Amino acid sequence: MYVRDIEESRVFYEGLGLAFVKEKHGNGPVHYSSEHDGMVFELYPNKGEAPLDNTLLGFKIANLTGSLSGMDVDSTYEFDGQTVYVVVDPDGRNIELKEGLSQTA
Numbered sequence: 001m002y003v004r005d006i007e008e009s010r011v012f013y014e015g016l017g018l019a020f021v022k023e024k025h026g027n028g029p030v031h032y033s034s035e036h037d038g039m040v041f042e043l044y045p046n047k048g049e050a051p052l053d054n055t056l057l058g059f060k061i062a063n064l065t066g067s068l069s070g071m072d073v074d075s076t077y078e079f080d081g082q083t084v085y086v087v088v089d090p091d092g093r094n095i096e097l098k099e100g101l102s103q104t105a
Contacts, residue, residue: 001055002046006032008090009043016059016067016097055093058084060100067097 003009010020010032018041020032032043061067068085074094075086085097 001042002044002051002053003089003091004046004048004050005090006030006043006045012090013041013043015071016095017061017063051091051093053093056096057089057093058096058098061097062099062101064097064099 013034014020018034018036020034020043022030023033023042024030029045031045034041064085068087071087073085074088077084077086079098082098087095087097089095
């Protein structure tokens with residue numbers, strides 16, 4: 001995923017429990033990669049410009065209350081008997097969070 005400020009985005013997603021490794025392949029840009037439950041999630045720099053996408057991500061968080069502390073919750077809704085919290089990442093993307101054992105939804 002391309003992001004305006006790679007360090008700010010890394011810190012945001014680490015707050016959701018993702019662990020990143022810094023990578024660089026050949027002449028490509030330095031970026032961050034996180035692997036969990038067979039999914040690879042990568043953050044790439046977008047040269048300071050706002051990304052032009054409407055990506056919606058969802059994560060199940062084992063300690064949702066702890067992850068939400070310090071974050072601004074944009075909205076909530078109920079789905080299948082569970083509260084889903086919507087937060088906004090540093091690039092304005094909506095991120096849906098709910099309590100669960102896995103980080104990926």
